[in-house]
Amino acid sequence: MTSAATKSPAVVLLSGGLDSATTLAAAVAEGYRCHALTFDYGQRHRFELAAAARVAKALGAADHRVVRLDLTAAAGFGGSALTDAIEVPKAEYAQVQPAAAGIPVTYVPARNTIFLSIALGYAEKLAAFDIFLGVNAVDYSGYPDCRPAFIEAFERLANLATAAAVTGKGQFHIRAPLIHLTKGQIIQKGLALGVDYGLTHSCYDPDMKGRPCGRCDSCRIRRAGFEAAGAVDPLPYPGGT
Numbered sequence: 001m002t003s004a005a006t007k008s009p010a011v012v013l014l015s016g017g018l019d020s021a022t023t024l025a026a027a028v029a030e031g032y033r034c035h036a037l038t039f040d041y042g043q044r045h046r047f048e049l050a051a052a053a054r055v056a057k058a059l060g061a062a063d064h065r066v067v068r069l070d071l072t073a074a075a076g077f078g079g080s081a082l083t084d085a086i087e088v089p090k091a092e093y094a095q096v097q098p099a100a101a102g103i104p105v106t107y108v109p110a111r112n113t114i115f116l117s118i119a120l121g122y123a124e125k126l127a128a129f130d131i132f133l134g135v136n137a138v139d140y141s142g143y144p145d146c147r148p149a150f151i152e153a154f155e156r157l158a159n160l161a162t163a164a165a166v167t168g169k170g171q172f173h174i175r176a177p178l179i180h181l182t183k184g185q186i187i188q189k190g191l192a193l194g195v196d197y198g199l200t201h202s203c204y205d206p207d208m209k210g211r212p213c214g215r216c217d218s219c220r221i222r223r224a225g226f227e228a229a230g231a232v233d234p235l236p237y238p239g240g241t
Contacts, residue, residue, distance in 0.1 A: 009034075009035060009127065009128035010032035010123075011034075011037055011122055011123040011126065011130075012131075013037055013132065014038050014052045014061075014064070015039075016055060017134070017218075018197060023134035024059050024061065025195045026189070028060055028061075034132075037065055037067065038064065038067070039067050039069060041068075041070065041071040041111070044204075044205070047210035050201075055200060058196060058199055059195070067118055069114070071109075079109060080109065082106050082108055088105075088204045088205040089216070090215035091220070103144065104142055112135065112146070113154070127164070127169070129170040130172075131172065135178070136183070138182050148179055148180075183224065187226055202218045212236070219237070
């Protein structure tokens with residue numbers, strides 16, 4: 001058995017959502033010593049921060065750090081329904097449809113580029129040459145920074161921009177193990193790895209107690225994923241469905 005001291009380190013971006021929890025579980029199962037990294041960036045759905053802490057503990061992350069940023073309009077950034085006073089689009093669950101063409105209002109400008117840049121600096125300090133994130137290009141909302149081309153481009157950047165890479169200490173790998181899976185397949189994978197999805201948070205517009213609205217894009221994709229996986233979502237939804 002490989003001891004914790006001899007496991008290779010990896011940085012795992014952990015939002016507290018379904019995909020990032022599954023990604024952390026996959027990295028742990030591969031034998032990495034996982035350093036979980038969560039971002040408090042002014043998101044309205046701040047319940048995900050507590051979810052990330054729960055998930056990191058449950059899945060045995062070596063440590064869990066929260067990085068505080070301000071990507072809101074008040075700080076000169078923003079322009080997203082996730083960070084500012086912009087209505088989160090909703091529809092009845094029965095009306096769930098594939099994501100419409102175009103970039104949704106829940107897109108946070110350059111979010112994954114910012115997060116990965118910070119993760120890269122952390123990884124270089126740790127001599128961790130694997131960075132995991134839970135982006136998905138199948139059942140997703142149309143974000144440009146969730147595409148395989150973006151992941152490939154950032155990996156090239158990482159190996160051009162770091163002292164560790166250019167001096168031959170190692171090559172960075174941006175690992176996106178869920179990128180070609182459907183949401184149903186992601187859930188099946190996570191359940192097989194022992195993920196407790198009751199610890200996670202996905203909703204973009206929860207109520208004051210953190211309960212999911214059931215109608216935002218993230219909720220609808222999640223619920224459809226559980227149905228496709230033949231599993232029951234442990235989170236409570238309005239009306240008990």
